[in-house]
Amino acid sequence: MATDPDNIENLVNRRYRHGFVTDIESDSLPPGLDEGVVRAISARKNEPEFMLEWRLRAYRHWRKLKEPTWAHVHYPAIDYDAISYFSAPKSDADRPKSLDEVDPKLLETYDKLGIPLHERARLAGVAVDAVFDSVSVATTFKAKLAEAGVIFCPFSEAVQKHPELVQKYLGSVVPQRDNFFATLNSAVFSDGSFVYIPKGVRCPMELSTYFRINAANTGQFERTLIIADEDSHVSYLEGCTAPMRDENQLHAAVVELVALKNARIKYSTVQNWYPGDENGVGGIYNFVTKRGDCRGANSKISWTQVETGSAITWKYPSCILRGDNSVGEFYSVAVANNYQQADTGTKMIHIGRNTSSTIVSKGISAGHAQNAYRGLVRVMPQAAGARNHTQCDSLLIGKDCGAHTFPYMEIKNPSARIEHEATTSKISADQLFYCRQRGIAEEDAVNMIVNGFCKEVFKELPMEFAVEAQNLLNVSLEGAVG
Amino acid sequence: MLEIKNLNASIGGSEILRGLSLCVRAGEVHAIMGPNGSGKSTLAQVVAGNDAYVVNSGSLLFDGQDLLALEPEERARRGIFLGFQYPVEIPGVNNAYLLKAAFNARRKHAGLSEIDAFEFLKLAKEKMAMLDMDPKFLNRGVNEGFSGGEKKRNEILQMAILEPRLAVLDETDSGLDIDALRAVANGVNALRGPDRAIILVTHYQRLLDYIEPDFVHVLSDGRIVRSGDKSLAPELEEKGYDWLREAANA
Ligand SMILES: Nc1ncnc2c1ncn2[C@@H]1O[C@H](COP(=O)(O)OP(=O)(O)OP(=O)(O)O)[C@@H](O)[C@H]1O
Numbered sequence: 001m002a003t004d005p006d007n008i009e010n011l012v013n014r015r016y017r018h019g020f021v022t023d024i025e026s027d028s029l030p031p032g033l034d035e036g037v038v039r040a041i042s043a044r045k046n047e048p049e050f051m052l053e054w055r056l057r058a059y060r061h062w063r064k065l066k067e068p069t070w071a072h073v074h075y076p077a078i079d080y081d082a083i084s085y086f087s088a089p090k091s092d093a094d095r096p097k098s099l100d101e102v103d104p105k106l107l108e109t110y111d112k113l114g115i116p117l118h119e120r121a122r123l124a125g126v127a128v129d130a131v132f133d134s135v136s137v138a139t140t141f142k143a144k145l146a147e148a149g150v151i152f153c154p155f156s157e158a159v160q161k162h163p164e165l166v167q168k169y170l171g172s173v174v175p176q177r178d179n180f181f182a183t184l185n186s187a188v189f190s191d192g193s194f195v196y197i198p199k200g201v202r203c204p205m206e207l208s209t210y211f212r213i214n215a216a217n218t219g220q221f222e223r224t225l226i227i228a229d230e231d232s233h234v235s236y237l238e239g240c241t242a243p244m245r246d247e248n249q250l251h252a253a254v255v256e257l258v259a260l261k262n263a264r265i266k267y268s269t270v271q272n273w274y275p276g277d278e279n280g281v282g283g284i285y286n287f288v289t290k291r292g293d294c295r296g297a298n299s300k301i302s303w304t305q306v307e308t309g310s311a312i313t314w315k316y317p318s319c320i321l322r323g324d325n326s327v328g329e330f331y332s333v334a335v336a337n338n339y340q341q342a343d344t345g346t347k348m349i350h351i352g353r354n355t356s357s358t359i360v361s362k363g364i365s366a367g368h369a370q371n372a373y374r375g376l377v378r379v380m381p382q383a384a385g386a387r388n389h390t391q392c393d394s395l396l397i398g399k400d401c402g403a404h405t406f407p408y409m410e411i412k413n414p415s416a417r418i419e420h421e422a423t424t425s426k427i428s429a430d431q432l433f434y435c436r437q438r439g440i441a442e443e444d445a446v447n448m449i450v451n452g453f454c455k456e457v458f459k460e461l462p463m464e465f466a467v468e469a470q471n472l473l474n475v476s477l478e479g480a481v482g
Numbered sequence: 483m484l485e486i487k488n489l490n491a492s493i494g495g496s497e498i499l500r501g502l503s504l505c506v507r508a509g510e511v512h513a514i515m516g517p518n519g520s521g522k523s524t525l526a527q528v529v530a531g532n533d534a535y536v537v538n539s540g541s542l543l544f545d546g547q548d549l550l551a552l553e554p555e556e557r558a559r560r561g562i563f564l565g566f567q568y569p570v571e572i573p574g575v576n577n578a579y580l581l582k583a584a585f586n587a588r589r590k591h592a593g594l595s596e597i598d599a600f601e602f603l604k605l606a607k608e609k610m611a612m613l614d615m616d617p618k619f620l621n622r623g624v625n626e627g628f629s630g631g632e633k634k635r636n637e638i639l640q641m642a643i644l645e646p647r648l649a650v651l652d653e654t655d656s657g658l659d660i661d662a663l664r665a666v667a668n669g670v671n672a673l674r675g676p677d678r679a680i681i682l683v684t685h686y687q688r689l690l691d692y693i694e695p696d697f698v699h700v701l702s703d704g705r706i707v708r709s710g711d712k713s714l715a716p717e718l719e720e721k722g723y724d725w726l727r728e729a730a731n732a
């Protein structure tokens with residue numbers, strides 16, 4: 001194996017191993033990324049050897065990569081050596097002691113979104129001991145999940161307690177070398193969620209409920225792995241409609257889903273990170289790799305996403321339809337206002353026989369925003385009887401924004417049936433006047449029309465989030481007209 | 483109730499209304515007739531406050547209040563309703579949802595509490611029965627895929643639910659079959675009352691067979707060139723408009 005470049009590098013780098021000094025007791029690592037930092041992250045989490053080796057392989061490969069430039073987004077170059085790759089969660093001493101100390105503007109937004117009172121404190125980063133009622137709720141949930149045999153824990157805990165599952169599935173959907181950001185994530189990921197649903201089990205609750213109450217600050221390089229074993233079902237909701245306070249500018253998460261025979265995974269995301277102010281200053285860069293593998297026959301994976309936050313979003317939740325008769329779905333609402341840029345879409349890779357996929361993408365642009373849909377439908381030669389339906393609608397509010405559609409199709413089996421529909425519409429002055437003539441304020445009229453436009457996607461969201469998602473859209477488009 | 487004096491208004495740079503005056507009192511029904519392009523819809527839109535139209539001079543008072551100082555939604559909440567000649571489609575927005583929002587906006591303005599979906603549906607179904615409308619229209623997108631006649635009927639439904647003080651109906655009778663025409667007339671007659679007024683823009687006498695107007699006006703080249711009682715309508719049907727135009731230009 002001496003010819004394996006990774007191995008050679010391994011040897012070369014070995015001598016640095018002991019020369020590297022970082023005080024692993026300190027709260028965060030100094031900015032910059034080198035092999036020592038990767039080792040320090042792993043050491044701090046007390047990871048087994050296989051995990052460290054995995055991270056190092058990713059790191060060495062990442063050093064050779066260049067950042068992709070093909071997305072329809074523009075941003076100043078990111079200085080990867082100016083980022084600190086590990087910082088412990090803020091200590092309670094630095095946090096607000098109660099909601100009275102929290103920025104009133106943030107609280108006002110929670111109010112508009114209808115976020116329950118007991119969750120507001122946690123979201124606003126109030127010291128944990130002040131958030132009393134969520135603790136007991138979480139414990140109840142935990143007991144219920146354990147009874148069903150469901151494993152749901154922080155990724156770092158899974159590495160300790162279920163290393164065999166992690167080793168078997170980690171990187172099996174999104175390989176380390178998949179893309180620049182996924183490789184970076186593989187080297188330095190901080191934490192995330194791990195879910196395993198045993199054979200034949202229907203997860204007894206929406207994992208969202210639990211997640212919302214329990215999610216800690218998982219940091220900028222999140223890693224999530226969900227495995228649904230044969231005949232199991234799970235519905236998972238990531239994120240939250242509340243604006244998350246976060247000082248990290250770059251977010252590069254990886255999410256891997258594995259659905260075995262007859263399994264179903266429903267993964268919903270509501271993303272509402274800070275988009276920057278109305279002049280485009282500040283805001284999160286969100287570069288995410290999400291992929292689901294329908295590994296077994298008759299399996300099904302659905303992605304539903306509502307994206308309103310971030311200054312830049314670069315995200316393509318995808319499905320690999322490997323099992324015969326497997327089904328992939330993608331329902332998306334992406335909103336871009338002010339100077340936001342969103343480049344999102346999906347990939348549906350048809351490999352098994354009689355596989356089918358559905359794509360419904362709704363893009364809304366307002367202000368000076370740019371919204372791009374990028375979708376790939378690939379039908380492999382062996383994928384007889386593949387079907388895809390793509391519907392891609394754009395709604396423009398105002399005259400300075402843009403919508404772009406980039407559909408790619410690679411069809412290598414003649415039996416495939418592929419349909420693509422695309423529309424672009426504007427909220428017309430006539431529509432607004434009609435609503436106003438009925439006594440409805442202009443802003444409410446816009447919200448009503450936007451929500452109507454997104455209805456097909458909202459109905460895919462878990463019940464309790466559909467309403468919040470609607471409110472979220474309203475808040476995101478505040479001031480878009482007039 | 484509505485007092486229009488010497489109104490001059492334009493759209494896209496061309497002057498359409500030229501010195502139009504009209505006075506409508508509570509309890510009255512006025513019919514406005516006139517050739518295509520004479521400015522009837524322009525008048526209706528200006529009363530409702532469409533800002534695509536520019537008012538150059540003249541005044542518009544509603545209950546003594548200057549309408550030009552009010553946004554369209556504020557006019558609506560005070561009880562002005564426009565039945566559009568061409569109702570716009572708003573795909574995806576539930577008809578009942580829009581109506582309920584409109585209804586509650588008016589109630590809120592009047593200092594009343596908002597009503598919930600359950601109560602609202604009860605009210606809407608009553609009104610639909612009166613108009614002989616299938617309740618399934620409540621759950622469709624606003625005018626989405628409606629036939630021409632269905633759109634008009636939907637306008638009348640909205641009017642019946644909102645119970646405006648002043649309803650301006652712009653050719654609500656055009657494109658209706660006989661049954662629909664009767665239903666629309668029922669809706670309008672049910673609204674008639676001592677505190678309300680109705681302006682009917684129409685081309686046809688047949689609507690006026692069902693809804694008897696107190697006054698009939700002829701609009702031509704942006705002005706009212708003739709006003710009379712209900713007997714003016716059949717006269718116009720017989721003679722056309724040319725003789726009035728000639729008289730006006732003479
Ligand atoms: N955007 C515009 N720019 C210029 N002229 C316009 C514009 N919109 C309407 N007009 C003109 O204004 C005039 C009056 O139109 P209006 O719709 O008020 O007529 P109307 O009396 O309602 O006619 P109809 O009986 O056909 O409904 C017409 O000559 C029309 O062509």
Ligand SMILES: [Mg+2]
Nearest residue numbers: 522523524567
């Ligand atoms: Mg007209």
